[in-house]
Amino acid sequence: MFWVNDVVKKILDRKDKKYLITDYKTPSGKIHVGSLRGVVVHDALFRGVEEADKKTEYWYGFDDFDPMDGSPEYLPKEFKQYMGLPLCNIPSPVKGYKSYAEYFAKDFENVYRQLGVNATTIWASNLYRAGKYNNAIKIILDNAAEIRKTYQEISGSIKPDDWYAFNVVCPKCGKIGTTRVHNWDGEKVSFVCEPKMVDWAEGCGYEGKISPFDGNGKMPYKVETPSKWYTFGTSVELAGKDHYTKGGSFYVAREIAKNVFKINPAFGFGYEWLHIGGKKMSTSKGVGVSAREISEIISPELLRFLMIRTRPERVIDFNPEGDTIPLLYDEYDRCIDEYLRDPKSDFGQAYHYSKISKNNPPKYRLRFSKVVYLIQMFRTSIEDYAEEEKGSHLTKDELSELKIREKYARLWLTKYAPENYKFEIQEKLPKSAENLDKGQKEFLSGIIKALSEKKWLGDELHAKIHEIKNELKLDPRKAFSAIYLSILDKDSGPQAGWLLASLDRDFVVKRFREVTK
Numbered sequence: 001m002f003w004v005n006d007v008v009k010k011i012l013d014r015k016d017k018k019y020l021i022t023d024y025k026t027p028s029g030k031i032h033v034g035s036l037r038g039v040v041v042h043d044a045l046f047r048g049v050e051e052a053d054k055k056t057e058y059w060y061g062f063d064d065f066d067p068m069d070g071s072p073e074y075l076p077k078e079f080k081q082y083m084g085l086p087l088c089n090i091p092s093p094v095k096g097y098k099s100y101a102e103y104f105a106k107d108f109e110n111v112y113r114q115l116g117v118n119a120t121t122i123w124a125s126n127l128y129r130a131g132k133y134n135n136a137i138k139i140i141l142d143n144a145a146e147i148r149k150t151y152q153e154i155s156g157s158i159k160p161d162d163w164y165a166f167n168v169v170c171p172k173c174g175k176i177g178t179t180r181v182h183n184w185d186g187e188k189v190s191f192v193c194e195p196k197m198v199d200w201a202e203g204c205g206y207e208g209k210i211s212p213f214d215g216n217g218k219m220p221y222k223v224e225t226p227s228k229w230y231t232f233g234t235s236v237e238l239a240g241k242d243h244y245t246k247g248g249s250f251y252v253a254r255e256i257a258k259n260v261f262k263i264n265p266a267f268g269f270g271y272e273w274l275h276i277g278g279k280k281m282s283t284s285k286g287v288g289v290s291a292r293e294i295s296e297i298i299s300p301e302l303l304r305f306l307m308i309r310t311r312p313e314r315v316i317d318f319n320p321e322g323d324t325i326p327l328l329y330d331e332y333d334r335c336i337d338e339y340l341r342d343p344k345s346d347f348g349q350a351y352h353y354s355k356i357s358k359n360n361p362p363k364y365r366l367r368f369s370k371v372v373y374l375i376q377m378f379r380t381s382i383e384d385y386a387e388e389e390k391g392s393h394l395t396k397d398e399l400s401e402l403k404i405r406e407k408y409a410r411l412w413l414t415k416y417a418p419e420n421y422k423f424e425i426q427e428k429l430p431k432s433a434e435n436l437d438k439g440q441k442e443f444l445s446g447i448i449k450a451l452s453e454k455k456w457l458g459d460e461l462h463a464k465i466h467e468i469k470n471e472l473k474l475d476p477r478k479a480f481s482a483i484y485l486s487i488l489d490k491d492s493g494p495q496a497g498w499l500l501a502s503l504d505r506d507f508v509v510k511r512f513r514e515v516t517k
Ligand SMILES: [Zn+2]
Pocket: 170, 171, 172, 173, 174, 175, 193, 203, 204, 205, 206
């Protein structure tokens, strides 16, 4: 069974009236591609529950009320002055956005919208200020002793008797990361803005009493998570695997949900990392590779497919500098073929949950690696080649799919493709082809003869080339290098039969005659 259907089955065992699926991210800077995996995995589950005819919603939340606890290296130094402030109260690094948080959140949101994710966006700062969490905050403060006990039992962190799971926004300096609440009288909390509580921000020393409601402060992550489940009635929330390890934040959250809020914790488990390999990709400092950067390398459909085809519990390794992209495209094509044959098959389902457009995928698609090669053949029109391969004119959808592949193939070739995918058809006879030996020349003459007999298809011509080589008892490496040296000035290249069949026949014949004369 495909993993989405497997997980949806477990979700539906809850027998909830409605299935609210949620995922959250703190927009503290450029958002890593790993968080995109979360967005897509939740979206697939949302689609699965919806297709089972159950009431469901998918919310994506930005935790913009969290403090800035690190200043990314790609930002000007002046941003260091904002450490400790809520992200929603820090100015945007780029004009046109309400805050620092909004700028990075919107950038990420634009990426996942392209992947066909239509989740409802929610903002922590709005929810706190509108008083949505007031009930949960009261329960958390009233049950401070139980919460301290849970922290100690689950994560081994010992909290003093005057510790409360709440951070006030300091009315004097505006910081939320530096305040410590030490008392709760049922209406107001007493707090200190500590100069030395955290090492990334300095509090102003202010002491006071304030109502914890309506946006005057927020709960820490481990307590906020079950508060969200309680407030909204969440059914499903997965998280990165570090949150779901034993003693991790979701273990604490689940215990608080059961013991303090007396609710059934949201269903969830940890999803694995998405590793991005290759030298060119590890240069952006402070974040690893952002979702935005990956979205610029591969098409939205392929990016979504990358995250859907692998079970969430397994690591994804993606290296745009190797042959990951052409292989991923081949796998994608295989899943589309299966989908068109039987959409309920496992491969068919992998495509089904990767699908962005409502339309069915085009039946004819030119293989990505062929597009990569054809781009490099100045004598061949890609569209003409595709029509010949298909045996008829391309439909509108087939043509637009071809254009998408061409766009990403060009990009990949210029920036990431390994050497063995690159070549250049030589306009003039390369020097390296002038010294081929007698056997190699006889071999090329054999090919000239075959080419003059009929018009060949790639695979057919490839078989014929092997036949000629065997008759001459020629070493394969020697034989094929004669072809590649004459045409590409390299001793290797794409499949020889395909290469020769794709090129203009007169050009090939003329070139081989020059070599063999
Ligand atoms: Zn302060």
